[in-house]
Amino acid sequence: MTTRITQVRKWTTAAMAVTILVPTLAACSGKNEEDPNNRRTLRVGVMYGSAQEEQYLRQQFTDLFEFSHNNIDIEIVPAIDYTENQFEEQKPDQPQPDPIEKVKAIMTGANPVDVMILQDTAMLGNLVQENLLKQLDPLLKEDKIDVNDYVPAVIEGIKEQGDNQLYALAPTYTPSALFYNKKAFAKAGVDVPTAPLTWDDLFNLARRLKTGEGKDAKFGFTFNQWGYSNGYYDVQNYMAPLQLKMYDAKAEKMTVNTPQWEKVWTTITQLYKDHVFPSNEDLQVQMSEEDQNRYNPYIQQPFFNGKVAMVIGNYNMINDIETYNKNYQKFKGMEQLDWDVLPVPTFAEAPGVSNYIYLSSLATINAKAQNPDDAWEFVKFMNGKEWGKLRSRSSYEMPTLKEFVKVKDGMSYNIDAFTSIKPMYNSNSYAEQKLEQERPNLRYISQLAEIQYNKVIQGQKTVKEALAEFETKGNDLLQKIKLNPKGEMQGVFDDVYGGGGGGGVVRPLD
Structure with missing residues (x-):
């Protein structure tokens, strides 16, 4: 919910800018004066939304396109309407909506969306693997659009989700x-x-x-x-590109008592203890x-x-x-x-x-699009120079078109530092999310990890001792989670841990 609220705030900020700039765009480029009798509807899917939020979504993604294409009507289709369960009592064993399945539903149903806008590169990779997206490379070539005009790290990051082919474009990113x-x-x-x-x-x-x-x-x-x-969070974020796993693909056996885990925990712990x-x-x-x-x-x-x-x-x-x-x-x-x-x-x-580079607003075309030509026109417009010029005014995101990547007026800094690192690619990300969806009690493994790490940073155990205990207690907990993937098990967790609490803020001791 926090992520969604943050995204909405960004959408609201962008929406205000777009509202002001629409007349400017109209004056510069004019409308696409096609036959008004040849009206079409373009269905644009988004990850999350609601009727109350649709105005923001339109201002963020579609208003300028609809304004400049006067014979195309946009229909916004959220994969997950968060208001449907907004007022329900949340229970530990209550199943949560599976984002990927919800997205697939609006892409493969009787009236599929034409365009799907994603905020998750892992989901992009999964949709590519299941042949649900249209490849963009031939369309770019046909329209003589040079991908070299975009920040290379962004293009490479997107290509890694599609076996070195482009299945999405993003107008901005957060480096x-x-x-x-x-x-x-x-x-x-x-x-x-x-x-x-x-x-x-x-x-x-x-x-x-x-x-x-x-x-x-x-x-x-x-x-x-x-x-x-919170030292544990720092460690998790820092080590993410190494793709070290806490447990195996079936969530049956711990995989933490290794030299790689020991090196990561030791490195960060020592830097805190030395007050570096x-x-x-x-x-x-x-x-x-x-x-x-x-x-x-x-x-x-x-x-x-x-x-x-x-x-x-x-x-x-x-x-x-x-x-x-x-x-x-x-x-x-x-x-x-x-x-x-x-x-x-x-x-x-x-x-x-790096795990510190984020791609969002990934525009894709549904392989089952009923209106593929307008879908490509929309994706092209969303990632084109007119829209890119407006989005380049954002103070929160960087444009992906290189010509708009500029140092802020009145300032001087190494702008290339923001464009040289590509986002992390995790080929197993969706499988892991799916497993966590099926077994939400796997969250207790992360709680156990934080407890064990804090024992290290507080000087109660060495890294070797903590990882060995993490492995033993984790294996026990995984078996209990397998038998009870969704039900209440805080008491079971306490029993496995030994009745202790833990976690919380890291407080290194000398």
């Missing part, structure tokens, strides 16, 4: 980058790297940038803008009574208050920095940020791929 403080590098006497970093490179760099102790301590790196950390990464306690700011009464939204953000030298931030963080640098003098003790960006680090085992 991230490694933001760094130039003053922190200069004060530590460390040169800024000129080449893309591996994670090991970054961690070594972060150690060199760690200076001072106590209230004067400066830290090398945080995984997010706010600095506060700040703990939550490290970042607690003691403010005077006067400062407590003074509004300062940046005092708890370590990259802005100078406590951290490097941070992973998404494209929108540029807006935050711009606002900060225009207003920093209003906040006691704050300094102007002298900053730039590098590409997000990647693993040597998975170079150039």
